[in-house]
Amino acid sequence: MGGVKTVKTNSQVMKQTSDEGTWSKHWHAVKKDWRLYVLLLPMVLWFALWSYKPMGGLLIAFKNYDAAKGVLGSDFVGFSNFITLMFGTYATQFWTAFRNTFIISLYGIIFGFPIPILLALLMSEVRHKAYSKVMQTFSYLPHFLSEVTITGLVITLVYNGEVSTGVIAEALISLGWISENANIIQEASYFRPIYILTGIWKEAGYSSIVYFAAIMSISPTLYEALKMDGGNKLQEIRYVTFPGMAPTLIIMIILRIGKILSIGYERIILLYNANTYSSADVLSTFVYRIGLERGNQALGASADLFNAIIAFALVIGANYISRQISETSLW
Amino acid sequence: MLKKISFLLLVAALLLVGCGGLDTSESDESNSSDDEDQVETTDEVASNLKINYAIGNNQRTLTYNQSNPLELPDGTVVSSGELKPTWQHIQSEMGFSIEDVAVQDQTGEEMMEIASSTGFEDATIYGGAKGDLYNEFGSKGYFIDLGKRLDKLPNFSKYLEENPSIADSITAFDGSIYYIPYVAEIDNYARVLHGREDWVVALLDSADTLEQEDASLDVVYEGYWDRNDENVVALQNEAASGGALTQQAALDTLLNYIEETYPDLDTPSSLYLGSEAQYDIDELVALWRVMKLSPNTLSKVSTGEVVDGAIISPYFVRNSKNRWDILRMVNYFGGQRIFGSDTQTNRYYLDADGNFNYSFIEDQAIEGFDYLNQLYSEGLVHSEFADLNNTDNFRTTFYASDEYEGQKQFGFMTYDWIASTTATNEDVIAMLPPLTTLGDSDEMIHFIENTRTIKPEGWAISKQSSEEEINAALQVFDFFFSEEGNVVQNYGTPDMVADEEIFTGPDGVVYPKFGDWIIETANEFKDGDVSSFLRDFVGSQMALGYQKEIGFEYQYTVNQGFESWSVYQVADVTQPSYNTDNPILRLTPTVFSLTEQEQAQLDTTAVGENEDDQIFLYITGSENGPETAEGIKEAYMEAGIDTYIDIYKKAYGRMTGE
Incomplete structure (x- = not known):
């Protein structure tokens, strides 16, 4: 042409x-x-x-996967690892871990998410500055303790052995809440409360910083205006503080949802045992056991990839819903 | 604009991933074992030898990692960061320098994983990992075939000729030998049953020592054997009022039973103690019951006064990591084998017909787990033996803490090493194992399943090394099988061994004798634990390719240790062996060599700790475990145990040529 x-x-x-x-x-x-x-x-x-x-x-x-051959050199097996994981010999363990991950994370959101907000609200209302600073510092401290220290302490407190009984276990026995022979660290039904409460104790203070900062950034004139209109303390919180914190709250909840399948394995590995696997084993501990302890990295990677895809979808979903209902979103 | 920049960054990152050298190793074609024949050989030796010996414990590497310097017998001082004395000695003997390139806290498995991804290029010798990994990577061409270098390993070569079973055990599926293992004192007794002699005597031989007892236990176990006219467990159960057995009823029943069944015994305790003991598991359970019900008597025997609230654990394990040792009792319910070799992960054994089996799913083992569950529920087994959250050393608590203020826990029997166990308490002595049948035979014999074997750990030489480096490594490998090297690795450097003195063991064999320096310095730094001292401070007794000698262990045996050895040696207790015609007594290998396909197939099975846990959950009666003992088998089946067994069966067949 x-x-x-x-x-x-x-x-x-x-x-x-x-x-x-x-x-x-x-x-x-x-x-x-x-x-x-x-x-x-x-x-x-x-x-x-x-x-x-x-x-x-x-x-x-x-x-x-064969480390000696490298990632590209290893033989391609398609979705075989995913099939073994989800429908093969690992199916029971995998789906138990998957279910536990959701449940523990959900409990974490329901019980763990509001506590730092509450703490920030309370701290913001304390007028004695020195007292407020001391209290805040004390509430941050557990965050800086290692998981090994924290779990060691928890086990000591709740352990009910042949001769040694922890303070918390003793108190629960005295109150009649658990039986004299119950070793709650060995019972699956107690694992989640122990895990969630430990997490709240460790992280609530530190997590409250961001909410505290959000509260501090709210213009005092809004509070003054409400006061002039005759608003009380609860109305201040409802009509000024919460709306002022809303963008931060929404972003934090989206991020939290994104991490719904990313429960850290350290605390769980240190706390769980064969008796509590049924309620404690989560995807990250499952991946740790399969990938590192058993040396089957390919299977571990499949579980993690599956985990990541679901988490990705959840973040997208949460972000979309947030944008629809509140005009606040990550992107 | 931001969107575009982000997009560009993403593209750049993906490109980075694409070009980023994910394939960290060359194709294994270049490492094929055929290359070895083409290497131009030389007798030159490198001036420096790099060793990567990783064992997951920085105290046990080649490097001295103690904060206190160590003054040697000749006055020289070894400080942190230097090679340990044994390795300095080897260095001077070899005439080249030795460099420890291990990441000090890395485990053998981690080390192999990382080294494999870089083609085993950072050292000449790799050690600390288990043999199956050396075989796996060796067959892929990463380690030299020692079998082709035997001309440079004259001492090791001679050793293999004298011990063909060891040669068989370490030969990979392709016929090559890629590693030299750490070999324990083959055919010597290893861990055995121990008990408190004074407790047995106090309960059975004299009524004077008995205190008032109020405890009772609910009987569950009904007895196994019917070799005598009556079964003592059944008799005790009959004596239990409404299922609750008291100390008086349990003791009286046992004493009457002994008197009627064994009228020729000097004392009732002779049924259990010494090399003439002849009790079976039911008679042992009957005794355990009496003990469980006698906390006042037994705490007084051990401490001099009744301890209020004392708890007696008739059977315990050293710590919860050794929870497996409870399963060893299954042997005594009709001779079911549990561990095929001296490692907790080896559950392969040959039955009387020579068939290869996985013990944990055998019907007799499942039945045995049921009995253990019953014994546990009676309180005869330490309640926390399987609690992995509890990291206490139960042997120390139950045997070595009698004199401590407030001590309430006392134990009777455990399954452990003679030297270290008898050292904990002067009243503790080895007891013969309960009588049992084994295989097809109806003869009641004393059988102990644990014995000294070829250990899974060892070391190998990287094929990436130069011929000079390989020669240096071979020289070190062979040194440990020479007379001098054997002494150095077992007892320390020549100046640590007593001059012109020998030690005669209870077996009548003579051994080199530790010098005073070893004993004194071990006392100073390790509370007299010579074994740990040699490993952590001196650099001997390490889990690498050498033959361990029992003379070392004899020399730190104290209290009733020698009598304990004698109890087993005089009674000639049956134990598994590499050299036996009876298949059920034959040791299976500690290391199996799998082909790449077999390894891939194995990865599709889930057999592992999760299934093992079911056993302990069942024994301890956990509501999270299986409801019946059969549930244990079901868990293994679901995890693919059939495939698992087939793979190992094939590997075993290859190794034995069957």
């Missing part, structure tokens, strides 16, 4: 000009604020190397 002359339409020319204009604008923006972009660079690199590059390792979920 050598004789045919290609003619650009007006719209094509306009798009090209517009594209050139956009790129040029971007370039000027970068050039203008290049110092900021340089500051951003380490973070971008950090994400690229530590968050995106390792994603390549997910390939082992589809491989008969």
